[in-house]
Amino acid sequence: MSILLEVVTAAGTYADLPTFLLAVCACLLTYLYLQRPRNLPPGPRGWPLVGNLPMLAKSDFYPATLTELSKQYGDVMTIWIGHVPSIVLSGYETIKTALVKRAEDFSNRKIPQIIANVRGDGTTKSAAKGVLHAAYGPEWKHQRKFALMTLRDFGVGKRSLEGKISEEANALVQEILSQNGHRFDLKVILQNSVCNIICSIVFGGRFEYGDPDFLRLIRLLNATVEKPSVGERLALINPVFRHLLLGKRPKGVEMLLALQEFCKEQIEDHRQTFDPSDIRDFIDAFLLEQQRPQDETARENFTDKQLQEVLIDLFMAGTETTATTIRWALLYMMVNPEIQEKVHQEIDSVLGQSPPSYAQRNLLPYTAATIAEVQRIKPIVPLGVPHAASRDTTLNGYNIPRETMIFVNLWSVHMDPELFPEPDSFRPERFLDQDGNFAKHEALIPFSIGHRICLGEQLAKMELFMLFVSLMQRFTFHLPEGAPKPSMVGKLGGIINVPFPFELCAVPRG
Known part of the structure; x- marks a missing residue:
């Protein structure tokens, strides 16, 4: 908040609206970045505000896209829906661990x-x-x-x-x-x-x-x-x-x-x-x-x-x-x-x-x-x-905050060679x-x-x-x-x- 006040003051001092708006956007993005939970699972880099939505929108069939991404980032992966992180679980053993062996931790719903x-x-x-x-x-x-x-x-x-x-x-x-x-x-x-x-x-x-x-x-x-x-x-x-x-x-x-x-x-x-x-x-x-x-x-x-x-x-x-x-x-x-x-x-x-x-x-x-x-x-x-x-x-060693949405990639299991x-x-x-x-x-x-x-x-x-x-x-x-x-x-x-x-x-x- 103090940073934002300084920006507002600066805007008033220099009366430079484009600079002011750019500074506000920078502060907003910095704030959102600092609010991100620590030690989330790895995943593809997202765009500011929209996250990985552009990537998913271009996908012909995003369960298959997420399966391919899991080969790079692992069976526990983060994707960003807007500025909100979601977790994708892939692979039979990982899904079984989460939904059966750790059912009390992963059985909630998020809509x-x-x-x-x-x-x-x-x-x-x-x-x-x-x-x-x-x-x-x-x-x-x-x-x-x-x-x-x-x-x-x-x-x-x-x-x-x-x-x-x-x-x-x-x-x-x-x-x-x-x-x-x-x-x-x-x-x-x-x-x-x-x-x-x-x-x-x-x-x-x-x-x-x-x-x-x-x-x-x-x-x-x-x-x-x-x-x-x-x-x-x-x-x-x-x-x-x-x-x-x-x-x-x-x-x-x-x-x-x-x-x-x-x-x-x-x-x-x-x-x-x-x-x-x-x-x-x-x-x-x-x-x-x-x-x-x-x-x-x-x-x-x-x-x-x-x-x-x-x-x-x-x-x-x-x-x-x-x-x-x-x-x-x-x-x-x-x-x-x-x-x-x-x-x-x-x-x-x-x-x-x-x-x-x-x-x-x-x-x-x-x-x-x-x-x-x-x-x-x-x-x-x-x-x-x-x-x-x-x-x-x-x-798998990563933090999963309470109420984080979790997608269970059944496609990755059924298409596992x-x-x-x-x-x-x-x-x-x-x-x-x-x-x-x-x-x-x-x-x-x-x-x-x-x-x-x-x-x-x-x-x-x-x-x-x-x-x-x-x-x-x-x-x-x-x-x-x-x-x-x-x-x-x-x-x-x-x-x-x-x-x-x-x-x-x-x-x-x-």
């Missing part, structure tokens, strides 16, 4: 404050509610435990859910049959199917694809995971940049508010017809929990606001991710017709025309290996949902043992690992297997005649690794 305010109780500096983005602690543990138990009660991981998935798989097949073998984009149809499975769990029933409420839900989900504009991204990083939006909220925030309103309406509809002796779905289970005798802390954990945010987490984490994985799987089938034929032969020999069951996955090892290889080569959330340090700590030889090649055989049985690989971690492993992992596995097998059982997929081979490089839509738009033809099998 932009504007999002935390919307997803919290609306107060300044409020913490996000729900499960996906909630701060690590007793409240989060309580909510996650309740959510997992309730999902299991409604069939996740059990045969009782298979009927709902089979119903949706049949609806999906009929939609594809209606295309009559013509070229079409499968994206929206797949989103509808996966979203409807979640609807059956949380709302107690599926929607017809043309239902206005369902179309509204899909539109809002799509909008909340769209890649924000440059101005919106800067506004999320630092409130100062919100002036670029002329004071407006980022579009993603507006869509999130609308999604909250949708869930609020569903909760109110359930409350009107709630019967404690007939628990129909996830919402009813939560409303029943609200009525149980509880202490003050428990009551605070089971508010309508909390339920609203948990519902949003279930939809946002479980719709686009699973649908996009299946899109990648079909894309790889089309460009690898010999692999598609092997999948067809295995399904035909084991199932024939019988509907698939999740329990049969061990009888379809090549098909299971194909799904695993899709998840390896195209991890849907390649940098995970950002973590944060729960407290001041160290890793020492773990997965020839990682750029699509080879389902890498997940088969010498006897042809499916062989798990501990470094295949598409759902992350540790305390923050994906809440919907079991649901996603069931959906992926049953929907993929149902599609491969009924159709042969190929590129439209004359169409160029689609790009096999993904792009990040928000945090999700999505393929560039492509069309396909689905030919019914005999």
